Amino acid sequence: MSSKVVLKAKGKSTKGSKKSVDNSTSKLLKEWSTWTIKKAKVVTHYGFIPLIIIIGMNSDPKPSISQLLSPV
Structure with missing residues (x-):
């Protein structure tokens, strides 16, 4: 008795090369x-x-660095 495991991809399949190119381009753009x-x-x-x-x-009027950094 041998059991065979079959994995199925969920969602849309990407069998066409055009879709995979568009997919990789959009993924690259997002990254x-x-x-x-x-x-x-x-x-x-x-x-x-x-x-600043x-x-x-x-x-x-050229201020000094202390005048720029003081809060007053």
Whole structure:
């Protein structure tokens, strides 16, 4: 008595090459956009305060760094 195990894929089958190409392209685009958004969040998080300081240092009345960093 031998039992044979058959695995069936659920959902739509991707037998055509056109569908698999479209599927991989959309998956690649989704992964790339997710990676880009994550990197943009990090750059924004760590780059915002230095950007404000650089803009403040290049303004017309040249403030000192202590004047830029003081809350008053």
